[in-house]
Amino acid sequence: MLNMFSKIVVPYDNSELSKKALDTAITLAKQDNSIKLDVITVVNSNYTSYHYGVYAIDPIRKTQLEEANKMLKDVEQELSELPNQTNTHLIEGSPGASIIDFINETQADLVVMGSRGLSGLKEVFLGSVSHYVVQKSPCPVFIVK
DSSP states (O other): OOGOOOEEEOOSSHHHHHHHHEEEHHHHHHHOOOOOEEEEEOOOOOOEEEEEEEEEEHHHHHHHHHHHHHHHHHHHHHTTOOSSOOOEEEEEEEEHHHHHHHHHHHTTTTEEESSSSSSSOOOOOOEEEHHHHHHHOOOOEEEEE
């Protein structure tokens, strides 16, 4: 069954469930060295300010980007032990839509993600981003809880 997956995408936000999802994806990737693993982090792009005719980076957004880059460096360290092709990606935009865009652009075969992330907003069964991805993804989504 694993042969049908060659490109796995893991949306990652450093939450406990995204860490479990990453561990699951790594376990899957270890089964076949030809599986490509992409880990993506999305920083919401709603944090820009307009000052005196130019757009400025809002301090909140700047902090989020710095934290996301540090987080992905830690993930890269963990992925470096795999013989598989691995990449990390920092994307700015709406989390759900950005994840779907990435899945479509890379023609991923499988998404492995946590059922909830760091957002304070909760739905009954799935977080809003994971629910969106499950509904819109062109490929199977493996939800880790």
